[in-house]
């Protein structure tokens with residue numbers, strides 16, 4: 404039988420350290436907010452990320468990285484196909500609103516060559532386009548597009564200014580080899596959705612500046628109530644529940 408040599412290489416550690424080093428949310432500053440998270444999850448969760456930062460679970464970072472890989476794939480394909488022209492990708496944008504600013508990075512800006520019109524592309528991965536409703540025992544379509552994704556896209560459209568519209572592209576990563584791997588929605592700028600997102604950012608800013616704790620807003624994250632929130636936990640002993648308001 405082959406003898407195994409003792410080794411010091413731990414691929415899990417290498418991978419997790421790489422993800423930790425890539426984290427962009429370690430140095431949060433009050434007054435700088437991200438439309439990708441303003442509309443979802445709850446304000447209390449966002450407030451705690453600024454006031455009591457905690458590293459996300461390793462399993463969650465791996466899950467998000469899987470989404471990043473899909474972004475890279477789609478950006479490469481948009482840059483190497485003949486139907487559309489990739490004008491820019493990963494473009495950093497910012498809007499100053501009163502006492503705070505909104506920051507983001509759009510996934511892709513493409514040009515539709517026949518009509519010479521630009522579109523902002525926002526790429527989202529979800530587990531699947533259908534979910535099992537445990538009450539009825541039936542599979543049901545996931546309601547799309549999601550309001551929080553539209554809010555993020557409106558922010559990019561506001562920043563780009565001369566785009567004809569936005570394309571919100573969903574990829575079902577766990578059922579990618581089905582006949583329908585993608586769903587997408589073509590939208591125009593909607594000032595109401597944008598304004599609601601800015602109002603919510605202003606609300607968060609107010610809580611942070613005054614040091615007031617927002618009320619909990621338990622939400623479903625892929626079917627689990629507060630499932631991905633670093634301040635909740637299944638036993639009910641997370642920081643969120645220890646604070647006032649439950």
Ligand code: SF4
Pocket residue numbers: 444445446447448619620621622628629632633634635636641643644
């Ligand atoms: S545990 Fe739920 S209610 Fe509490 S902060 Fe997190 S998402 Fe909000």
